[in-house]
Amino acid sequence: MTEIAERPIDMGAEGADLGVIPHWIGGQLTAGHSGRRGPVYNPATGRQAKWVDFASADEVDAAVAAAAAAFPAWRATSLSRRTEIMFRIRALVDERRKDIAGLLTAEHGKVPSDALGEVARGLENIEFATGIPNLLKGGYSEQVSTGIDVYQIRQPLGVVAGITPFNFPAMVPMWMFANAIACGNTFILKPSEKDPSASLLIAELLAEADVPKGVFNVVQGDKVAVDRILDHPEIKAVSFVGSTPIAKYIYETGTRNGKRVQALGGAKNHMIVLPDADIGMAADAAVSAAYGSSGERCMAVSVVVAVGDVGDPLVAAIKERLPKVRVGPGSDPAAEMGPLVTREHRDKVASYLDKAADAGATVVADGRQAEIYGEDGFFLGVSLIDNVQADHESYRNEIFGPVLEVMRVATYEDAVKLVNDNPYGNGTAIFTRDGGAARQFQFEAQAGMVGINVPIPVPVAYYSFGGWKDSLFGDLHMYGPEGVAFYTRGKVVTARWPDPGTSKVDLGFPRTR
């Protein structure tokens, strides 16, 4: 990101020809005036398609002012009305699925089937938020002491912000804003500067759904906008999804400034295959979960851990499937895997192949040999690396591309140790026919999301999403019930309605019996 932001910006002929993606502040498109912009590429052609404005601190302040002004009326809006609006948002996003997906394909590069899947999984979070009256129900205890009742309510925080990554430009914002606004907060989204357009279509749909002006705002930009969000005293909570170093920075800076922060980071997701697993099923799952979305998913399987003698047949089965993975632009209806998001990222991913080979691993398939690798788009074919060791650089880093690594271990215990020793703890999966082994794995795996014969165990919207260790900084996971807890704070009311005639002074500490 910083590379893009720091690149000198040509505001001349090229900039004039391309559209500029603006902000959305106070219910309308708002052109940037910071004088800073970044390029937005079409990853399938490799050409710059647009510019995106980068907000200054002043522009973030304008969005916060709009959100703060909208908050009192929005939090006072009845639950029935907020629910009605959430249902409208649900209907409009559903109706415009293809348009949102089209923007994802254009700027992220993911193929249409994958882009539509992203919108569908995002939509689940809006559906969950339509149940907000039920989700905000508190507890009530009658007669805790004579004539005294106690009840708990949950109230919104105020202005909250979401900072999102390039790899899910529609779904991750929906993870955040659906619950945030349904709970009565007003929201500021800072999308990834690599694929910012979906955020504005979402803003327009929210406006069409009658979300009042200022309740949902978008500030485009880079570190300047993020730092102002972390600094702004009016912003009460920050949700972040992105890479681990930035997640840690967001958490440390935001909490130091007194904000509630949930910051989800990177991942290295292991899929353990036990000797009793169905090899064909495990290979299908590994290929789907490693290369879907070009491996640019935080829940992608990046390492297969082959236990015992399963290594040879499993690697053979994965290898056999690779030539059938169709890599191409989203405009090709047969394409299953698109380009990577930028040229720099594609080259960084590819560089791990040489590093792995130099370290002694076996490169079984090299994505640089795919014909499409030489084309202008940011394509890389599928790669498979066998005999990877825990000290290899390719294993120690999150590659975030279509590169699947295989590690071979002797026992189940060795496999679990690899998972638990890894600094990341986002998702992990086990493939086996042994229920006892699966249950033991669920019990001892140090990761926030576990799949049993399911390679990408992204929780449905009525559970919550989040990893452990370096994959999440903060206490509460994202969306679902923990999302509602994150965007609200509890208040306990103790009430009595005594007959004034019974009133007297009593300096003792109140007792309940």
Ligand code: NAD
């Ligand atoms: P990133 O960390 O580079 O960027 C995420 C956001 O932070 C963007 O909005 C970006 O503008 C901003 N940002 C980047 N550098 C910054 C800086 N120095 N200071 C302040 N803000 C900064 O991540 P990305 O490349 O957009 O996304 C890919 C990463 O996100 C991967 O590591 C992936 O694993 C992770 N991810 C995690 C999850 C999860 O749920 N745990 C989900 C999706 C993606």
